[in-house]
Amino acid sequence: MVLGRISEGPRHWEAALVEPTEKFVEKHCLLVAKGLVDPRKSKIPLRVFNPTSDVKRVYGGTCIASLEETANLDVSFPETERQQQKVSAVSTKRCEQGEVPQHVTGLLEAEDGYMNDEQRALLKELVTDYADVFARSSADLGYTTVAQHKIDTDNARPVKQPARRVPVQQREVERELLQQMLDAGVVEPSSSPWASPIVLVKKKNGSTRFCVDYRRLNTLTVKDSYPIPRIADSLDAMAGSRWFSTLDLASGYWQVGMAAEDRQKTAFITGNGLYQFRVMPFGLCNAPATFERLMDRVLSGLHWEACLVYLDDVIVYGATFSEAMDRLKTVFNRFRDAGLKLSPGKCQLFKQSVTYLGHIVSKDGVGTDPEKVKAVKEWPRPQNLSEVRSFVGLCGYYRRFIRGFAQIALPLFKLTEKKQKFDWNQDCETAFSGLKTALTTAPVLSYPMSSGQDFILDTDASDFATGSVLSQIQDGNEKPIAYFSKTMSKQERRYCITRKELLAVVQSVKHFHHYLYGTRFLIRTDHAALKWLMSFKHPEGQTARWLEILGTYTFEISHRPGRFHGNADGLSRRPCSDDCQHCTRTETGDIDRDGPMEFKTHKWKRKKIQINVMAATEVTGPWTGKPRKQNKSLQFLQVQNHPGLGYRNGPIKN
Incomplete structure (x- = not known):
């Protein structure tokens, strides 16, 4: 706050509007807030904002604003586009002077050495020109009007839950977090008939996260079915790219406003009273759908072409530096127009290898995230069924990288079956260690190239599982795209070997349908009988159904001796020694x-x-x-x- 005085002009006005001068904004890189003042007083309070990290000195007698009589004005207080343009102009001027705003310098320091001097200069200019797109602090939140979050509870009666007791040592933390949200305009006092309890959760870094338990509210909410992108589709879309930039919004949910009529439903009860959110809080069942819809609107026409969006995680990619630069500028402009701000500490610009959605993405392909693999490697031996499921679930996220995943994890799968007593035996220990080893040595899988040669599908079956490897010839080399494996059911284990091999083909083709449908591909198998199996003109029963499924694809079957077929899971095979009811069917x-x-x-x-x-x-x-x-x-x-x-x-x- 700065005190000013009127140098000249009439003092009989009852009220006047403060209007900042363009000369002052351009010269000092400071912003002056508009406001109504009483010109009859000797001192006029003015709000001056410094958007930079540098200390600014304003000397006495400097003209910083002008006054206009309110009788001649239609007064409104939102920030004008002119001021926003002045901020951008100030940033451009600072760039010409070689200055970079302090809050975005970390984006330049994180450069990994792949850029030349010209590219570094372009990056410096970029972060300076778009410094206003990045949040300066945790309290500097954007606010968008592109979308609002609504909570449709139909005709449900309000749910009021009592406050939960907070430990004495955390009461002060609760008050501090609540006051921070009040100061940031995130929450406001409430008199709502709804009330949900709060939960204070410890973060990995030792700080505390303020959460609200909205489970009762979520059960009454009509669900929004807006789709969330599939992670595998997002990873495949970056084929041919060499430059990657990851963007993360600063408290993205809090940049989306709550519909005024639904704010009372977000009310939460604390030891200091009842409050409600003015922005979209975490924990609501439809919040991901609302946010994904917002991002799709903001980046309309760019999604899947220049960038990929998964909630508040955005990755911009390009085959060349100039292409990646142009795409990144377009994305920044979209965020600026929408009023959204990014977290500079969570963004990485112009990398040749980045972490995205739990994977390492590079020009060579997709690999496992070392942090996630480290968690698996250090996972203690499970002591109960719940811990087994957690471990298998984490490993299953990377099963496309593990050859023969189903065969390796079979003892653990059996341990999770219904009415199965928890008995950690040597087979379970071997599977537990085998999955750890397989993840730590997982290969980098190549991107599927639409301009590449036909896909190759190697299939195989053992007594207990089926598996396959999808690969493609790229740059003269056969490169793996993904692995697939699946344990057989009790009924499938009784099939003869020929039927098991055909089952492996059918399951693999269905699993890789999104790659294989509408294209020609080669199926390689070590079971010669499958070569003529497709020539049946009048098949019956299960075989007819399977061949009907395969009939929608265009492929050739090639026999490859078992000694050359080790890539398809390396599963052991043996002749069919059990009775197979399907062997009596007419073919x-x-x-x-x-x-x-x-x-x-x-x-x-x-x-x-x-x-x-x-x-x-x-x-x-x-x-x-x-x-x-x-x-x-x-x-x-x-x-x-x-x-x-x-x-x-x-x-x-x-």
Whole structure:
């Protein structure tokens, strides 16, 4: 607050409006707030704001504002666009002088050495020009009018919950946090019929987070189904990029206003009274949907093309530095127009490797986050079922990076089955250690390239799990895109080996549908029977349903011997020694010179078999085939040469 005096002009006005002079703003880089004053007094109080981190000195006698009589004005108090333009002009002038605002200098200091001198100069100019987009402190919050949060509780009656007792040592912390929110305009006193209790939660850094338990309110709220982007889709969209910038809003939820009619529903009760939020609080069930809708509106036309948005996490990417710079300027302008502010401490600009949504993103592909992997590596041995589920859930987030995840984690999956007693045995310990090792040695997966060659899908099956590897030829090398594995159900474990291998193909194709549909791809398998399985013209039962699913895709099947097929989970295989009810189902095909013979399969019964050949021709010669001891199903049929049959001597494999 600065005291001023009127140098000249009439003093008989009852009220006058203070208007800052353009010359003062440009020269001193200071802002003067508009306001009504009484010109009849000898001293006029003026509010002066210093938007920079430097100390400014204003000497006596300096003209900083002018007065206008209110009788001739339609008075309004919001900040004008002219003042905002002056702030931008001041920033540009400071950049020309080589000065960078203090609150954004950290963005320059975090430069990782990949930029040249010209690029560093452009970055310096960028952060100075858009310094007003970054929050100067935790209390410097933006406020947007693009969206408001509403709470639709239909006709539900208000819910009033009692206050929870706060430990004596935390009462002062509660009062301080509450006062900070009052000073920032986040909350206000309330007389609402609604009331929810507060919870004080310790952060990792030792500070305290002020939370409200809105679970009762959430049960009464009509849910908003606005979609949240899939993380896998977001990661795939950055294919071909080399420069990355991550942006994080400063208390993003608090930059969204609450609808006036719904503020009372956010009321919370404390030892100091009842208060309600003026902005969107954390903990509301529809808050993520509202925020994602806001970000989609603000960045409309840029999402999936120049940047990716996941709630308040934004990443801007580009194949070249200039492309990334242009896109980042566009995003900054959108945030400025919307009134949103970023947290400079959580932003990274022009990196070639960044952390985004729990992954390391770089020009080479996507890898696991070392911080998350460290948490897995240091995870103590689970002592109960809940801890097992937590560990498997964390590892499951990275299962696309782990070859044979389902096979490795099978003992832990069995431990979480219903009515299963918690018994930590050696198999569980081996699985626990195996997952830790697999995550610490997880590879960097490449981005799927739309301009690259066809995808390659390697599938395999064992007695207990199916698995596959999706890869693509890029720059002359076969690079893995993702891994897939799944444990079999009790019914699926009774399938014969051929049906298990086909199950692996069907499950893998369905899992990678978003990559494979509408494109040509190659399926590689070490089970030769799958090569002719697709030639059936009249399949029945489960096989018919599976082949119908595969019929919507365009692919070829290639056989690769098992010794070269270790990338598809490396699962062990053995002949089918158990009864398989599906092996008795009829599966038919036509005889021709290029395809398999039409046949029906039946189980062996004391060496007596029945072969129904569906072709109108004779088959002469004795039966010379012998069943394999380890397989009860018909494996092959030996027939002699016959002019009408058109086949050479040799086995016709099933």
